[in-house]
Amino acid sequence: MTWVAWRQQRLQVLISLAIITALAAVMVYTGFDARSLDETAVEDKYGMYLGYLQLLLLALPVLLGAFAGGPLFAREIEQGAHVFSLTQSIGRTRWWATKIAVAGLPVVLGMTLLGLVNAWADPALSTLRGARLAIPSFEVQGVAIGAYTALAFTLGATAGLLVRNTLGAMVTAIVGYVPVLIAVGNGLRPHYAEPQGGVVDSTMLREKAWRVETSYVDGAGNPVDLRAVCGDDVNRCFEEGKVRVHALFHPDDRFWAFQAVEAGVFLALSAALLGLGAWVLHRRLRLA
Numbered sequence: 001m002t003w004v005a006w007r008q009q010r011l012q013v014l015i016s017l018a019i020i021t022a023l024a025a026v027m028v029y030t031g032f033d034a035r036s037l038d039e040t041a042v043e044d045k046y047g048m049y050l051g052y053l054q055l056l057l058l059a060l061p062v063l064l065g066a067f068a069g070g071p072l073f074a075r076e077i078e079q080g081a082h083v084f085s086l087t088q089s090i091g092r093t094r095w096w097a098t099k100i101a102v103a104g105l106p107v108v109l110g111m112t113l114l115g116l117v118n119a120w121a122d123p124a125l126s127t128l129r130g131a132r133l134a135i136p137s138f139e140v141q142g143v144a145i146g147a148y149t150a151l152a153f154t155l156g157a158t159a160g161l162l163v164r165n166t167l168g169a170m171v172t173a174i175v176g177y178v179p180v181l182i183a184v185g186n187g188l189r190p191h192y193a194e195p196q197g198g199v200v201d202s203t204m205l206r207e208k209a210w211r212v213e214t215s216y217v218d219g220a221g222n223p224v225d226l227r228a229v230c231g232d233d234v235n236r237c238f239e240e241g242k243v244r245v246h247a248l249f250h251p252d253d254r255f256w257a258f259q260a261v262e263a264g265v266f267l268a269l270s271a272a273l274l275g276l277g278a279w280v281l282h283r284r285l286r287l288a
Contacts, residue, residue, distance in 0.1 A: 002098055009072070009103040016064045020110040023056075024117045031121030042125060050125055057118065057140035061111060062177045065152025068107050070170030072099055074160030096281050100274070104153045112146025132255045133210035135185050142259040147266035152177045154270040158277035184265060192261045195248040213248040221246075 006013075030049070034042050073096075119141040122132070132138060139145065156173035163169055190212040199217065216226045219241055230237035237243045250258070 002102060006102050008076075009068070009099070012068045012071070013103060013106050016068060016107045017110050019060075019064070020107075020114050023060075024114050027053075027114075027117050027121045030125070034121075034125055046125055053118075054136050054140050057114075057145065058136055061145055061148035062152040062174055062181075064107055064111065065149045065154075065177070066156045066170040066173035068103050069153035069156025070160060070173055071166045072103050072157045072160055074164055074166040074169040077160070077164045078166060092281050093278070096278065100157060104150070104157070107153065108146050108150045111149040112143055115140070115142050115145035118142075118145075131208045131210035131250075132252055133189070133250050133258055138189070138255075138258070138262075139181070139185065142256065142263075144259050144262045144266065147263040147270070148177075148181065150270040151180065151266045151273070154273040154277070158273045158280065161277050161280045180269065184262065188265065189258065189262060190250070192258050193250065193254060195250055197246065197248045200245040200247050209247075209249040209251050211247045211249045215246050216243050217246045218243060 030046065034046060037045065122137075122141055130137065132141070139148070152173050155176045156169050159172035159176075160166070160169035163172065195212055196209075199221075200211075200214075216224050218224050223246075224243060226234065226237075226243060230243060234243075
C-alpha cells in the first residue's frame with residue numbers, strides 16, 4: 001500500500017521538495033553573504049529580496065498544502081479508483097492513513113526545515129526587518145511554518161473526502177486557511193504571554209520588541225490625550241518631553257516560545273481536521 005501511495009503522489013511530493021530545496025539553498029547563500037557585508041550594503045543588496053521572500057513564504061504553506069492535500073482523496077474518488085483500492089483487502093483506515101503519511105509528512109517536514117534555515121539566515125538581514133514576533137516576519141521562519149503547511153494539507157485532504165472534487169478541495173484549503181492564519185496572528189498571538197509595559201525608548205527599539213498596544217503618558221507616567229495636550233504641534237510636545245509613548249510589548253527573546261505555542265495551535269487544528277476526515281471516511285464514503 002505504501003508503494004502504491006508513493007507512486008500516486010510522488011509527482012506532487014517531489015515538486016514540493018524541489019521548491020523547498022531550491023529556496024533553502026538561496027537562503028543559505030544569502031545568510032553567508034549578508035554576514036560578510038556591513039548594514040548599508042545589506043540594505044542595498046537584499047532589501048528587495050527580503051520583501052519578495054516574505055511574500056513567497058507567506059503563500060508557500062497554503063499553496064503546497066493545497067497542492068498536496070487537495071487531490072489526495074478527491075481525485076481518486078472522482079475517478080472511482082478508491083473502490084478498487086478498498087476492495088483489495090485494504091482497510092479504510094490503512095488506505096487513508098498511508099496516503100496522508102506518504103503525501104503529507106515529507107512536505108510538512110520539508111517546510112519545517114525551511115523555516116529553521118530561514119531563522120538561521122534571518123539575523124544577517126535583521127537590519128531590514130522589524131520585530132520577529134510581528135506579522136509577517138513571524139510567519140516565515142521557525143517551526144510554525146511547518147504547522148501552517150500541516151493545516152493547509154489536512155484542510156485539502158479532508159475537503160477532498162467531503163466535496164469529492166479536486167478543484168473544490170484545493171479552493172476550500174486556500175479559502176479556509178487564510179482566515180485562520182489572520183485570526184491566530186492578530187487575535188491569539190498577542191496573548192501567548194503577558195506583555196511587558198513601559199515607555200518606548202532606544203533600547204526597546206534596538207531590541208526590536210513587538211508592540212501590541214500603544215498609548216501616551218505625561219512626564220509623570222499618567223495617561224493623557226495627545227491632541228488635548230499638544231494640539232497641532234505634536235512634534236514639539238515630544239521634543240519638550242510633555243508627552244511620551246507608552247507601549248505594551250513582547251520582547252524579541254520570546255520568539256521561540258511563541259513559535260512553539262503557535263505550532264501547537266496549528267497542529268491541534270490539523271489533528272481535529274484529521275479526526276473529521278476519519279469520521280467522513282467511515283460514515284459517509286460509499287463504495288457504490
